[in-house]
Amino acid sequence: MTTRRLASLCAGFALLATLAAPPAKAQETVLRVAMTAGDIPLTAGIPDQGFEGWRFVGYNLYDALVLWDLSRGDVAADIKPGLASSWAIDPNNNRRWIFNLRRDVKFHDGSPMTAADIVWNFQRFTQESAPQFNARQFAFARAYLGNYEGIEAVDDYTIAITTKQPDSLLPYNMSFLMMVSPRRSAEVGNDADAFARNPSGTGPYRFSRMVPGERLELVRNPDYWDRTRIPRHDRLILLPMPEASTRTAALLSGQVDWIEAPAPDAIPRLRSSRMQIVTAPYPHNWAYQLNFVDGPFADVRVRRAANHALNRADFREMLGGVALESFANLPPSAPYYGNPRRYEYDPARARALLREANCLPCRVTFAISTSGSGQMQPLPMNELVKSQLEAAGFQVTLQTMDWNALLQVGREGRERHQGVHGINISRSLQDPFNGMFRFVWSRQAAPAGSNWGHYRSAEMDALIDQALATFDPAARLALLTQVHEKMSEDAVMLWVVHDLNPRAMSPRVRGFVQAQSWFQDLTPITIAPR
């Protein structure tokens, strides 16, 4: 009897316990990403760590006035409305752009976004006397504000930006400037480090937690203003893993779901484990900027000879197929690619051109790096360039340095480095200015800009000025195409390959569309259960 009573008592308790227990919580879905960066990108607005920082942190925590449309994989990505729902040039002043802001946007801390907040952010980028001025944000923003003159709030939801000269490409530049919450910044006394530890933006993800140097965790922002881009997973974990073999092992062992840039020789192994490998052309080139003043590349025949000397198929093979042969500055998918002169592999022609230019053997020196952002596999690739150029009549000296030192050579320009005839710094070509103008515009001659070798052409300058002053997209596209074709005609660089940007992900990752861009949209991704 006693036993039975005990048993029924137990059963009663068990039933009560079951009833009292909260309903089983739905499993949180998590996307874990291994980045190539050595540290967590800066979380206080415009990120560091190159465009990878923008890709994973910048555009996830924050928005810019203008965003990139990353929803399609079949066309090169272009800009779309962001915090500004529309923009137009002032009909009475072609140096004044009007941006109309969205009215339904809130920062993650709950404060509404208005024109005053945008003006406050521009002061943070540009005005040294402002309490919110941030030296690093100034440095990051400056590359996109070269033509910026001033900003004003026209009303609560309209701003006007004036430029030093007419600039039809300004909206592209606006896409790189992340807007942070003034309220949160004030809460932490405008201390950028304190802000970075508890950031507040308007992006599709909110900050959750960070272990410096180890991981950054973001969570879905259910109140995101663009309802179509509310993340379809609950949490995004970003892990810095600079070593390619470490990333590959982390994916294969199930520690992460997504890795950036697996080593090309690991791709067959990843495929055999049913991992998804995605590649797409995007605006990147692995090339040499040349010296147009000192040394043999001042002669266009020598520049053309170098471009004919390379058998780019060999590079593609060496990189396991994850590169696209580069015959011009932009990949053929670029809207302003046009019909550029094609530098096919023709060592005999290269030698003939060198003979004609009276430079045989033609001694050239390139500054190269051992590693660096976007540099792919710099040492073996440079060795292959050297051997192919030498087979066609060049004599190549490679000056090897670390990435930091090469960046300095790049910024200082040819004047300080007259013994160097080319620099191998991979560039992002995300928009017309960054993809073309800065390399060939005389106003951009280093150290003022990225025209390292001081290319000068009155015709090119005129084309660029005209494109900047043309606000009709179709007419401007024709001018941009002419600029690209002229860059090829003048062989302004020694082009080698475009990276195809491989990334690998577990079979559980669904719904990702690889855009033809440096940036990617992670929000549509779902994670299938194990």
Add this chain to the structure above:
Amino acid sequence: MFGYVIRRLLAAIPIALGVSMVCFALVYLAPGDPIQTLLPPDADAETVERLKRLYGLDRPIVIQYAEWLYRVATGDFGRSIANGRPVIEEIQRSLGNTVLLAFLSVLVAFSIAFILGTIAGRKSGTWIDRAVTGVAVLGVSIPNYWLAIVLVIIFSVELMLLPSSGTAGDTFDPTSWEHIQYLILPVITLSMIPVGIIARTTRSAVSEVMNQEFVVTLRANGLPEWRVLKHAIKNALPPVLAVMGLQFGTLMGGSILVETVFAWPGSGYLLSKAILTRDVPVLQGTILVLAMIFVVTNLAVDLFQSTLDPRIRRG
């Protein structure tokens, strides 16, 4: 003894000054500077100059050094140029991770190597001795980054038993398997070199002591062999401890490759990042702290040695 400790600690001051001065000079002699990697490649030279001014990097090196020294003397290590975080926090976090790895690795290495070395020393000249020596040579010779990759392939990729890299991401909890599992592969990898070195030192120390006269006397007095060995080990321990201390010091700053393969956020990894980005405050702070750890570890080993063996007199 107290006076000796004070003297040794005071002697660390010129060491610290020398180390920091050489380090500071080397960073500025190498091409490049902290601002180059701080900025995107597209930033122009004018921006670089303006930022140098804002960060105070445009002043003469001597003034920058003096200012840094003054701040460190008042306990302020400054902020990282690369990420703006306080240097002392960066060092604390990464050093904590590395101390954990180095301490466990030396402990594992010592446990294995001391047993192997003692057996080999006692059986000097036999096949056991040769086998142990073989293991020791192998331990020292295998490149540890290679071993790291092989262990990851076997235990993480193929068997899927252990994580391949990283940490659990929180403060280390020694009772949680979730935390411990991340340590196993790096600790095994890092302990291989000390195993070889400590085993060889133990072997030669034990075999030397076993041939000394007092051992013969102990045996002649009829002491059982285990008690003879106890006396022998006590006499052989000082040089082994000295080597162990040095190995701990080496692991504290010298595990850059292993930390990179395992994406372990330790001091070696922090140093390599700081070198690549010329992050002077982090570089200076980390090297200074590592140098001091070296000094203190050596002092601790010395003191421990003299406790074990009173013949080692300190003035």
